Amino acid sequence: MNKKRAWIGMAGFVAGIAVLGTFLLGPGIGNVAGHSAQSLTGVVEGTEVDLSFKMGGSIEQISVAEGDEVKAGQLIATLSSEELLAKKEQAQGAYRLAQVKLEQAKKGVALTDSSSSAQVDQAQAVVASAKAQLEANKNGARQEEIAQLKAKLQAAQTAREIAATNLERMNKLLAEGAIPQVKVEEAQMQMDKAEAELKAADEQLKMAQSGARREQVDAAQAQLDQAKAAYDQAVAGRGQVGLKQLDVQSAEAGVQQAKGALEEIEAYLNNTKLTSPVDGVVKSIAVQKGELVSQGFTVATIQAKADHYVKFYVNEFALGTVKAGDTVKLYVPALNQEVEGKVATIAPAADFAVKKATQELGDRDIRAFAVKVILADANIRPGITVEWGLEGAGFGE
Incomplete structure (x- = not known):
């Protein structure tokens, strides 16, 4: 009997110690970790665009x-865009004007280049001709020309001899009374003509053999110098093409500037x-x-239709059962239906303590992490309450 009472007393003592321990320790780690599934509550949120x-x-x-x-x-x-529309018309006019100036500048380059090339070619031909004339005057007539003049002189001498013989014969016939005086006169005219041609041929041959006179050489040199000066001027005129090309570049820059101003106005209109x-x-x-x-x-x-989500705050002891990418079941009390969600992100650090430590022995802070769950059903409106039954989500209250 005494032993039985002793065992009963010992059991009561142990039970009292257990109750006291439970009261002192409160809902510790073990209690929380072993807690049954409870609902976490959140509110549907969505992306708002201002x-x-x-x-x-x-x-x-x-x-x-x-x-x-x-x-x-x-x-x-x-x-209202009335002012911008007026500015757009101005910008369009400036852009068209810049394009016209560019076309004019391009045509100016083409005309200047064509004209300059023609002038240079012409000046080159004149220089070549002047050089040839100068060389001819310096070197005198060619051998072929001298041979021709000699043959011409010989022919003139023969013609004079024939004319002289004919004149002598006519004088004899006139003296005999065989012919009239007019025939003698005709023979004399032929004689005078032959002598003149002989003299001219002789002078031409002498001139060809002696070469051009000094004044002719000087005149040919002056003509060559003048032709070279004209050529240099024509070549210098081609430099105008470069200046005209600068005008083209300036006009192109003007077009770009006007186009930019027009695009700026159009951007303002779009705004x-x-x-x-x-x-x-x-x-x-x-x-x-x-x-x-x-x-x-x-x-x-x-309020964007897509990307409706709920933020749940999960305590640190239940966090190990959740990972990004998980598909979870959620409950919407207002609609009395379940919806699917997908865990998008888990906060890398705790947001706050869901349970603060007290002065009691064994208590500690229990912290919560934000878990963002994307709703699969985009028709769940923002502001509706959603529940999530997560194992170990409670805190032992």
């Missing part, structure tokens, strides 16, 4: 209303149109038609 103009101006049109579904690229609002970059729903519109807005002012906010 839309604003790159320039200030007056709102000309608002093409959507709050709550409207929009597609990427759809027009949201426009700014007067505000479009949605994503598919989504118009969450809010912050302006009215006719209102003046500044650059960067938020005109509308688009």
